[in-house]
Amino acid sequence: MKAAPLLQVENLYVRHPVRGQYLEAVQDVSFEIPEAGIVALVGESGSGKTTLAQAILRLQPAASGQVKLNGENLLAMSGPRLREARRSIQAVFQDPFSSLSPRRTVLQTLTEPLLHFRVAGRRKCEQMAAEALQAVDMDESYLQRYPHELSGGQRQRVALARGLVTEPALIIADEPLSALDVPVQARIVELIRSLRKERKIAFLVVSHDLSVVRRLADHVAVMYMGRIVEYGPAQQVLAQAAHPYTQALLKAVALPDPKQPPPRVLDGEPPSPLTPPSGCVFHKRCRDALERCRHQQPPERSVSGSESRPSQHRVKCHLWDD
Amino acid sequence: MTSMTRVWSQLSRDRAGRIGLIIVMFFLLLAVGAWIGLVGQGWSATEGGRWEPANAEHWFGTNILGQDIFQRSVYSVRTAFEIGFVVALCSTLLGAFLGAIAGWYSNRWVDDGVLWLKGVLDSIPFYLFVAAVAFALQGNPWAMHLAMIATFWTTTGRLVRAEVMKIKSSEFILSARAIGLPDRLILWRHVLPNTSHILLVQATIAFVAAIKTEVILSFLGLGVQDGVSWGLMLAESTQEVLAGHFNNFIAASAMLFALLMGFNLLADAMQDALDPRQSGL
Amino acid sequence: MTDPTRQAVLSVRDLDVVMHGNGQASRVVRKLCFDLQAGEVLALVGESGCGKSKTAEAIMGLIPQRSGTVSAARIELAGSTIHGLPEAAMRRIRGREISMVFQEPLTALDPVFTCGSQLAVLFRRHRGQGRSEARASSERMLQQVGFADVKRVMRSYPHQLSGGMRQRVIVAMAMACRPQVLIADEPTTALDVTTQAQVLQKLTRLGRDAGTAILLITHDLGIVAQYCDRALVMHDGRIVEESDIGQLFSAPVSDYTRELVAAAQGVSL
Numbered sequence: 001m002k003a004a005p006l007l008q009v010e011n012l013y014v015r016h017p018v019r020g021q022y023l024e025a026v027q028d029v030s031f032e033i034p035e036a037g038i039v040a041l042v043g044e045s046g047s048g049k050t051t052l053a054q055a056i057l058r059l060q061p062a063a064s065g066q067v068k069l070n071g072e073n074l075l076a077m078s079g080p081r082l083r084e085a086r087r088s089i090q091a092v093f094q095d096p097f098s099s100l101s102p103r104r105t106v107l108q109t110l111t112e113p114l115l116h117f118r119v120a121g122r123r124k125c126e127q128m129a130a131e132a133l134q135a136v137d138m139d140e141s142y143l144q145r146y147p148h149e150l151s152g153g154q155r156q157r158v159a160l161a162r163g164l165v166t167e168p169a170l171i172i173a174d175e176p177l178s179a180l181d182v183p184v185q186a187r188i189v190e191l192i193r194s195l196r197k198e199r200k201i202a203f204l205v206v207s208h209d210l211s212v213v214r215r216l217a218d219h220v221a222v223m224y225m226g227r228i229v230e231y232g233p234a235q236q237v238l239a240q241a242a243h244p245y246t247q248a249l250l251k252a253v254a255l256p257d258p259k260q261p262p263p264r265v266l267d268g269e270p271p272s273p274l275t276p277p278s279g280c281v282f283h284k285r286c287r288d289a290l291e292r293c294r295h296q297q298p299p300e301r302s303v304s305g306s307e308s309r310p311s312q313h314r315v316k317c318h319l320w321d322d
Numbered sequence: 323m324t325s326m327t328r329v330w331s332q333l334s335r336d337r338a339g340r341i342g343l344i345i346v347m348f349f350l351l352l353a354v355g356a357w358i359g360l361v362g363q364g365w366s367a368t369e370g371g372r373w374e375p376a377n378a379e380h381w382f383g384t385n386i387l388g389q390d391i392f393q394r395s396v397y398s399v400r401t402a403f404e405i406g407f408v409v410a411l412c413s414t415l416l417g418a419f420l421g422a423i424a425g426w427y428s429n430r431w432v433d434d435g436v437l438w439l440k441g442v443l444d445s446i447p448f449y450l451f452v453a454a455v456a457f458a459l460q461g462n463p464w465a466m467h468l469a470m471i472a473t474f475w476t477t478t479g480r481l482v483r484a485e486v487m488k489i490k491s492s493e494f495i496l497s498a499r500a501i502g503l504p505d506r507l508i509l510w511r512h513v514l515p516n517t518s519h520i521l522l523v524q525a526t527i528a529f530v531a532a533i534k535t536e537v538i539l540s541f542l543g544l545g546v547q548d549g550v551s552w553g554l555m556l557a558e559s560t561q562e563v564l565a566g567h568f569n570n571f572i573a574a575s576a577m578l579f580a581l582l583m584g585f586n587l588l589a590d591a592m593q594d595a596l597d598p599r600q601s602g603l
Numbered sequence: 604m605t606d607p608t609r610q611a612v613l614s615v616r617d618l619d620v621v622m623h624g625n626g627q628a629s630r631v632v633r634k635l636c637f638d639l640q641a642g643e644v645l646a647l648v649g650e651s652g653c654g655k656s657k658t659a660e661a662i663m664g665l666i667p668q669r670s671g672t673v674s675a676a677r678i679e680l681a682g683s684t685i686h687g688l689p690e691a692a693m694r695r696i697r698g699r700e701i702s703m704v705f706q707e708p709l710t711a712l713d714p715v716f717t718c719g720s721q722l723a724v725l726f727r728r729h730r731g732q733g734r735s736e737a738r739a740s741s742e743r744m745l746q747q748v749g750f751a752d753v754k755r756v757m758r759s760y761p762h763q764l765s766g767g768m769r770q771r772v773i774v775a776m777a778m779a780c781r782p783q784v785l786i787a788d789e790p791t792t793a794l795d796v797t798t799q800a801q802v803l804q805k806l807t808r809l810g811r812d813a814g815t816a817i818l819l820i821t822h823d824l825g826i827v828a829q830y831c832d833r834a835l836v837m838h839d840g841r842i843v844e845e846s847d848i849g850q851l852f853s854a855p856v857s858d859y860t861r862e863l864v865a866a867a868q869g870v871s872l
Contacts, residue, residue, distance in 0.1 A: 044795035045766065057500045083502055091500040093493040101494040103515040113501045162497070181650050181822070182866045208795050211872050238872070252800040254825035256867040258848050262829050263800040268751065269768065335626075 004071065005032040006169055006202050007056075007089075012065035014048070014055045014226075023273050025051040027226040029065075033170065036200040038192070040213045040234065042249075043223035046270050049206045052223070053172050056204075057091055058082075069170075087117045090163040094175030099159045100147040106133070106158055107143040113166050132165040133158070136191060153184035160188070164195060170202045171195075177212060189215050210253060214238055219312070222246045225270060225281045232303065232313030242303045242315040244286045280318065292318050329522075332595030339591025345584025352396055353403035362396030365389065365550050373567045383569040385555075386562060394550045395573045401551040402533050402581065405467065409532035412471045414525045417478025418517065422509055424479065425486025436483075440476045448473060449538060456544040463547065466539055470532050478524040485517050519596035526589040530582055537578070552578045610681075611638035612816045613662070613701075613784050617676035620654070620661045620840075623669070631657045631671075633840040639784060639816045644807055646827040646848075647820045648863070649837035655820045658837075659786045663703055664693040681783055699729045702777035704770075704806075706789040711773050712761040718772045719757030725779045744775040748805045767798030774806050781813040788820045803830050824867035828852060836860045 014026035026048045033039045043049040054060045056067050058075070067074040069085055077085055090113070093099040100109055110129035111122075119125065130140050136157040147155055156176065163171045176192070177185045193216070195201050205216060213220045217234040222243065230243040241247045251264040268285045271277050277284055283293040301320040303313040333339045356362040370384035377383070382391035424436035443451070452469040459465035489495060490513075498508045533552075539545040540553025552574040559570035620632035631654040639645050647655045660666050661673045664685070678686035680700060685693070697703070705711050713721060719741055726737035738757075745753045748771040761769055770790060777785055787806065791799035807830050810817045819831055827834050827848065834851050836844040836859065844857045855861045 044797060054496075059496060059499055086500070086502045091497060093496060095493055099493040099497060101498075101512050101516075103518075104512075112498075112503075116501055116503060159497075182870060185870065186866070210796065211870050214872055215870065249796060250872065252797045253872050254800070254803075254823070254829040256824035256828050256852070256864065256871050258828045258852055260828070263804075265800045265804050266797040267749070267801070269765065 003035060006035045006037070006070065007033040007204075008066075008068040009052075009056065010066045010068065012052070012055060012067065013063040014051050014060060015063045018274065021274060024226050024276070025273070026055060026062075029223075029226075029228050031221050031228060031231055033202050033204055034218075035169070036196055036202050038196060038203045038205065038216055038218050040217035040220040041204060041206045041223060042208065042210060042213060042220055044208055044249075044270070046225070046273065047223040048226035049223050050174060051226075053091075053174055053204065053206050057089065057172060058086075083117065087113075087119075087166050088169045090166060090168040090171050092159050092163040092171060092173040092176055095179060097152070097155070097179075100155055102147055104146075105143065106145055106147075106150075109158065110143075110162050110165050113162065117166060119166065128165055129161075132161040135164065135195070136161045137187070153180055153187070156180060156184075156188060157191070160191065164199070164201060167199070168201060170204065172204045172206070174206045175208070176205065178207070178209060192216060210238075210249060222249070225273065225276065227281065227316065229282070229317070230313075230315045232311070232315075236313050240304070242313065242320060243282075243317050244288055244319070245282050248285075288319060290318055329592050329595045332591055336591045336594065338587045339594075342584045342587025342589075342591060345580060346588055349399055349581050349584065350403065352399040356397050356400035362393050362400070364393040365397040367393075373562070373565075373569075376569065382573045385558060385570050386567075391555075391569050391573050394555060395552070395577050398550055398552045398555065398574070399577070399581070401546055401549055402536070402578075405470075405536050405546075405551075406529035406532045408467050409470045409474060410525045410529040412467070413474035413528050414478050414521050416471060417475035417524065418482050418514065418521055420475065421479035421482025422486050422514055422517070425483035426490065426505065426509055426513065428483070428487050428490075433483075436479065440479060443473055443476055449535075452535060452539065453542055453544055456539060456542075460544075466536065466545060470535055474528050474531060478521065478528070481520050481524065482517050485520055486513055489513055489516055523589065523593050523596060526585060526592060530585045530589070533578070533582065610641050612641045612681050613639035613818070614677060614679040615662065615675065616678075617674075618658065618661060618678065619674045620657050620666065620671055622657070622666075622671040631840050632661065635840075635842060637835055637842065637845065639818055641783075641816050642811065642814050643833060644810065644817045644819055644831045646831040646834040647818060647837060648822065648824065648827050648834055650822055650863075653837045654840040655837050656788050659703065659788050659818070659820055663697060663701065663786065664688065664690070665703075698725060698777075698782070699780045700782050701784040701786070702780070702782040704773055704777045704785065704787040704790045706792050712769060714761055716760075717757065718759055718761060718764070722757075722772070722776055722779060725776055729780045740779070741775075744779055745772070747778075747809060748772070748775045749801060765798075767794050767802060770794060770798075770802050771805060774802060774809070778806075778809045778813060778815065782815055784816050784818065785810060786818045786820070789822070790819075791826070792821075792823070799826075824864060825871060836863065 009032065010030050012026055012029045016023040016025050029052060041049045041052065051060060055062045062075055069088065074085055107126065107129055110132055111125045114120065114125040114128055115122070120128070130143065133140065133142060138154065138157055150158065177188055180188065192203060196203065205212060213234050219232065220234045220237050221228045222230040222245065224245050230237060230241065230246045237246065238250070241250055248266040252266055254263050266285060271281070271284065279295045280293040280298050283289045286293065298316045298318045299321055300314055300316050302311050303315050303320060304311050333343060352361065366389065368388040370380050370388040370390060372384065372386055372388055374380055374384040380390045380392060382395060385391055420436050424433045427433050451473055455469035455472060456465045459468060495508060495512060498512055536545050536551055537553035537556060540551060541557045545551060545553045555570055555574035559574065562570050616636050618632055618635040619630065621628050621630050635658060647658065649655050662678055666673055675686050678684065685696060712718070719738070722741040722744060723737040726732045726740045727734070732740060742753045742757060745756055750756050750771065756764070756768070756772065764772070790806070791802050794802065803826065807817065819826070821827060831848055833847055835842050836857065838859050844855060844860045846856065851860065852864055855864060
């Protein structure tokens with residue numbers, strides 16, 4: 001019997017009003033995050049991944065759908081219930097230059113969520129702040145510093161410390177590695193892995209970088225134009241990508257080995273979100289597009305599964321529909 | 323680095339700024355001295371003869387009523403600082419508050435309301451408006467101050483609004499919203515402190531503008547009522563100059579010029595120091 | 604290694620750059636020497652802060668006097684010195700003989716002019732073309748960087764285009780005058796994977812067709828491996844290794860290079 005997932009997103013829609021029309025930023029997205037699981041949300045600019053993450057955090061309103069935290073719909077909560085839930089889901093943002101408040105010391109930044117959620121008295125909160133810093137491999141002397149006195153990697157670690165100081169069940173990290181140098185990235189990856197193992201914190205990692213998927217994720221959801229086009233166990237999706245877009249993404253990467261095949265270019269542009277194409281949203285750029293793809297939206301199908309053991313690997317593509 | 327340390331380090335490099343600071347400090351000491359009763363106390367005494375030239379007893383001579391011009395000049399420093407300080411503080415605070423809520427709730431009714439108010443105030447010819455308010459509140463010792471505050475806040479408000487709109491989408495603000503911090507707390511703790519560079523510079527500008535406006539108001543008879551200021555002295559001196567007595571005029575103009583010059587030098591240095599693009603903030 | 608029989612189109616010897624920031628002086632580039640051969644794609648690789656961008660800015664004469672001091676025994680473009688030229692002379696060369704593409708496409712394009720007009724201006728000013736001829740040349744150039752709806756791009760303002768599209772417009776502008784040298788400083792760091800492939804493919808292809816030598820500055824070893832002919836590895840202001848791509852990855856000479864390659868391969872797909 002599989003354990004109930006920590007977070008379950010069901011049929012989520014997010015719309016932005018733009019000049020009288022509606023822009024469908026997130027369309028019918030459903031996926032789940034198991035307890036202490038690491039799920040990567042991968043997509044390029046305009047895919048809606050950041051909007052999705054912000055909708056889960058209730059930083060943006062959802063048009064419809066549910067986000068269930070331990071079975072309860074987060075989007076319907078208010079008051080003290082919402083406050084409790086907010087304590088369980090923390091956010092870590094990507095830009096180490098603007099993710100920390102410039103006029104606040106590290107100590108103030110770390111204790112702010114604790115004091116806001118009234119976790120404990122001031123003294124205890126300061127202690128918890130110091131412990132959170134230790135967990136990210138930084139010592140107490142950093143508590144009195146201001147963000148501009150820290151390097152990019154250090155700022156990112158402080159942001160991570162702020163994310164775990166309230167002992168959340170889930171941390172949503174938006175591009176946690178992209179602004180960092182390679183050696184620093186390795187430390188953050190290690191950190192995330194150990195936090196998952198030791199503190200049982202689940203992670204939703206939003207990224208455009210596929211190597212993040214390989215290094216960190218258990219599962220990956222690939223987004224294109226507001227929709228999840230493929231979802232499955234990370235290793236399986238990387239090794240046997242089912243959706244043409246995922247395949248194109250993988251083939252476009254420049255590998256640091258001249259003996260590896262050169263990147264293959266995915267021609268064209270993502271269509272304007274205000275005028276999405278009919279049928280499958282990817283069909284204009286897809287090498288294997290069928291006639292069907294131009295008229296019908298693809299249904300969700302399982303990849304390499306069987307009746308008795310349905311696979312966790314799912315894809316929305318007509319090529320798999322037969 | 324906080325704003326103050328940036329200003330300090332800029333001043334250590336900027337000679338003109340240093341001179342400005344020294345001048346302002348000097349005048350500040352005079353103002354404090356006058357306020358606590360050390361200097362300039364004899365500004366209203368009409369002991370001297372009429373239009374005495376500069377002598378040992380009256381360093382700058384006397385005016386038509388036999389009042390000591392030197393004493394009056396020094397006491398006016400206090401008046402100038404008082405007006406400048408009150409107007410600068412209040413207009414900056416008002417501008418910060420209204421600008422911040424307009425920027426935070428931009429494109430909603432709050433913003434529209436503040437912008438409308440700003441538009442109305444800005445389209446009224448400045449001195450006309452100040453004079454009208456001062457006239458309407460005649461007799462009230464704060465008439466002049468209120469008039470100036472009511473008009474000066476708009477510039478600060480506009481700048482703060484723009485800055486807040488920029489800051490609003492920063493990730494540290496997103497972080498604060500993500501934990502559910504209420505808007506007013508976010509504005510107070512995270513947004514306003516990041517506008518301090520604007521507020522500091524605007525306050526200095528308002529200070530200078532207040533002093534200059536007081537001069538004009540005094541010419542219109544709407545300035546300082548109980549006390550003496552350079553504006554009043556200048557207004558008085560228009561008659562005296564025609565009779566060939568320049569001491570009043572020279573004393574008031576020279577001191578006014580010196581203080582304003584000092585402030586301008588200081589304000590320029592501060593602006594250079596706090597310009598976020600120049601240094602590494 | 605460097606082929607002595609090929610003409611060096613850009614030659615740099617003993618380049619030193621000292622930056623003055625906040626009263627402190629720091630040497631960010633130390634005695635740099637290299638040659639860029641005609642038609643090749645040369646990578647300048649290193650981690651952030653190693654001085655690679657400052658090297659490019661120094662060559663282009665873009666470091667203001669009060670920010671830093673540039674000194675060199677030689678900076679020559681096709682045999683003639685460009686180091687120490689007065690600003691007016693440098694301005695004539697920039698864009699025509701030696702172009703630069705920056706990382707941030709947003710600030711490189713003027714927001715108040717359409718892309719078409721910004722591109723056309725280059726043809727008019729540097730190639731003396733008339734208005735309609737310049738427009739035709741601009742449209743051809745945009746086609747070459749892979750735009751399908753060329754007319755639309757010509758009419759668009761920079762903010763109406765996506766990051767990748769803007770960067771391609773900039774590549775078009777940089778290559779418009781078929782310069783001898785193109786310096787691209789992290790041109791795709793801010794872009795998605797698929798867009799990066801698009802931009803780099805177009806850039807290197809255009810360069811090969813026009814005979815332009817490209818100095819590609821990057822921290823991404825994947826880009827070095829897949830798009831470049833030779834590489835210079837930079838660390839702390841100095842060049843620590845210079846070799847062909849094949850050798851760089853199979854038999855690096857310096858330890859630093861070895862570490863870089865190992866780290867990159869460790870984190871790649």
